[in-house]
Amino acid sequence: MLLEFSVTNFLSFKETVTLTMVASSISELRETHVFDAGNKINLLTSSAVYGANASGKSNLFKALMFMKWFIRTSSKDTQIGENIDVEPFKLSTLTESQPSCFEMLFVKDNIVYRYGFEVDSKRVHREWLYYIPKTKEINLFNRTGDEFELNRHFPEGIEWTDKTRENALFLSVVAQWKGEISTKVVEWFSNGLSVSSGLRSHYRESIEMLEIKNFKREFLSFIQAADLGIVDMGIEKKQIDFSELPDSLRMLIRDGKDALGEVQQVDIQMIHPKFDEHNKFDSFQKFSLATQESEGTRKIFSILGPVLDGIRSGKTVVIDELDSNLHPILTQALIDCFNSDEANPKHAQLIFNTHDTNLLSYRRLRRDQIWFCEKDRYGASHLYSLVDYSPNKKVRKDEAYEKNYLMGKYGAIPYIGQFNLNSLEEVGDKTGE
Numbered sequence: 001m002l003l004e005f006s007v008t009n010f011l012s013f014k015e016t017v018t019l020t021m022v023a024s025s026i027s028e029l030r031e032t033h034v035f036d037a038g039n040k041i042n043l044l045t046s047s048a049v050y051g052a053n054a055s056g057k058s059n060l061f062k063a064l065m066f067m068k069w070f071i072r073t074s075s076k077d078t079q080i081g082e083n084i085d086v087e088p089f090k091l092s093t094l095t096e097s098q099p100s101c102f103e104m105l106f107v108k109d110n111i112v113y114r115y116g117f118e119v120d121s122k123r124v125h126r127e128w129l130y131y132i133p134k135t136k137e138i139n140l141f142n143r144t145g146d147e148f149e150l151n152r153h154f155p156e157g158i159e160w161t162d163k164t165r166e167n168a169l170f171l172s173v174v175a176q177w178k179g180e181i182s183t184k185v186v187e188w189f190s191n192g193l194s195v196s197s198g199l200r201s202h203y204r205e206s207i208e209m210l211e212i213k214n215f216k217r218e219f220l221s222f223i224q225a226a227d228l229g230i231v232d233m234g235i236e237k238k239q240i241d242f243s244e245l246p247d248s249l250r251m252l253i254r255d256g257k258d259a260l261g262e263v264q265q266v267d268i269q270m271i272h273p274k275f276d277e278h279n280k281f282d283s284f285q286k287f288s289l290a291t292q293e294s295e296g297t298r299k300i301f302s303i304l305g306p307v308l309d310g311i312r313s314g315k316t317v318v319i320d321e322l323d324s325n326l327h328p329i330l331t332q333a334l335i336d337c338f339n340s341d342e343a344n345p346k347h348a349q350l351i352f353n354t355h356d357t358n359l360l361s362y363r364r365l366r367r368d369q370i371w372f373c374e375k376d377r378y379g380a381s382h383l384y385s386l387v388d389y390s391p392n393k394k395v396r397k398d399e400a401y402e403k404n405y406l407m408g409k410y411g412a413i414p415y416i417g418q419f420n421l422n423s424l425e426e427v428g429d430k431t432g433e
Contacts, residue, residue: 001037002193002316002349003105003112010066010100011059014089014380019060021047021316021349024368024387028397032339033366035347038110039132044369045338049353049383050360050405051373052414056381057353060373061320065195067102070119072190075172083121084167091379099125106316108188112137115171115185123166129154129185140181143170156180194306195318202319203298206305207266210235218308219301226330228297231284232271239265268301299325303334307350311337314346322352331356332364360401367395372412386410 001021008016023034023042037043051057066086074084089095103116111131118126127143140154148161148170156179157170164173175182196202209215216233223230268289276282287293289301303319310317323331331354337343338350353373359365367387375381386395389410395401404410 001043001107001314001347002351003037003041003043003107004103005064005067005105006101006103006116007060007063007067008101009088009095009098010063010102011087012056012089012375012379012381013059013063013383014092014095014378015382016101017060017381017383019047019049019351019371019383020385021351023366026367026387026397028362029339029366032341033369035341037107037347039107039112041107041112043107043347043349044366045344045347046335046350046352046365047369047371048359048365049351049371049373050355050357051353051412052375055373055375055412056383057373058320059381060383061195061318061353063102064193064318067104068189068193068195070117071169071172071186073172074124074168075176080165082167084119084123086119086121088120089380104189106188106192108184108192113185113188117169124169127170129171129181131181141170154181156182191313192315193318194310194315196306196320202302202306205309206302207235207268209305209309210268215308219304222304222308222333223300225333226300228270228300229272230270230297231273234269234271236267236269237265238267270297295325296327296330300330307334307337310348310350311344311346314348316349316351319350319352321354323354323356328356328358332359335359335364357402357406360405362397362399362401365401367397370401372410374412 003022004018004020006016006018007013021044023030023044033045034042035045049057049060070084070086086100088098088100097120099118099120101116101118103114105112105114107113111133113132114128114130114137116128117124123145124143125145127141129140130137131140132138138151138153140151141157142149146166148157150157150161157174160170160174160177160179164170171182171185175186196205206219210219210233220230220233223233269286270289270293272285272287273281274283274285289298303322306317306319309315322334326334335350338348360370368385370386371383372386372389373381373383386401389395395410401410405413408415
């Protein structure tokens with residue numbers, strides 16, 4: 001379960017921003033939107049991030065994705081000698097040559113861990129790991145460049161300090177050799193945190209979940225409740241003649257084909273009822289999800305995989321643009337799954353960004369679940385929650401959040417100037433284009 005995530009000097013984030021899932025002391029929706037994570041910690045079931053286009057909302061999720069990716073891959077032999085794919089804030093001479101910083105606080109097996117690192121394209125500058133086995137936070141290790149300080153509670157790392165490359169994480173190296181604590185931390189990032197890179201990765205995950213027998217029933221339950229006219233679904237696999245594929249595609253999948261010995265096309269079939277001229281049931285008709293169903297149906301199918309898997313396993317699920325191509329009622333239904341003890345007994349968490357202002361109501365989200373991302377005049381993104389937004393006074397729990405947000409009271413909205421075609425010539429003159 002996620003407590004906090006912080007990022008500094010990455011993409012559009014110049015200064016440190018922190019997204020916290022720790023519930024504040026406010027009283028609204030406490031029975032449904034807050035759960036006890038143990039150790040006197042109360043966490044939120046979900047959080048929504050709002051902001052104008054290009055404000056940095058997706059960059060926050062890219063930061064989460066980078067941290068997970070780097071932890072999982074930095075110790076692999078394929079990374080030897082390679083640059084690290086990290087991008088600092090480039091609109092300031094102060095930060096463009098400085099390392100980026102990432103830190104995560106999370107709970108696994110009733111123990112709180114705090115792990116973080118500073119990294120640029122060449123090397124890991126700093127790295128640290130703390131945990132709270134009982135009541136006191138203990139520093140397990142600190143790394144500064146090639147120097148390591150290990151606590152007696154972390155003996156698993158002793159023989160790996162001089163075997164850790166400058167472009168690899170010490171935690172990942174120790175976990176690769178089955179260190180007990182390091183393996184638990186890496187396992188949480190691998191299996192406890194679900195961050196997908198977009199609709200395609202969601203789609204692949206949903207296909208994998210559908211192939212597990214028990215998940216088909218859960219897929220159908222939501223799809224039928226969404227009133228999409230679908231009564232059943234299935235997977236069709238077709239063998240493809242490798243020689244008939246275009247040359248460019250053969251080059252891309254050649255290595256995988258050699259390993260697998262075959263190439264398959266996988267298609268999801270949605271089953272609809274067909275009726276005769278008297279509107280009586282006649283038969284069933286298969287529609288290809290990829291080519292014959294709507295964008296909305298494809299979106300629902302794609303995100304159901306990570307959502308259902310997250311709820312079943314108690315994961316923290318991060319979804320970029322949750323409401324894209326979805327009706328507001330369906331978006332709310334997905335969020336409600338996380339806010340129900342019955343539907344979400346393992347307390348999975350949902351973090352998403354959205355433009356759906358229908359959710360901005362004290363009846364639907366707590367003030368500490370509503371986050372805003374706003375970019376300043378210097379191109380840097382800032383993150384803040386509604387519960388902490390108080391330029392003059394605290395936001396009341398019964399305010400008209402949606403109306404006030406669209407009026408610009410909370411910031412994080414686009415300010416649209418007058419569009420003038422003649423001004424385009426002036427811009428071209430200034431840029432030399």
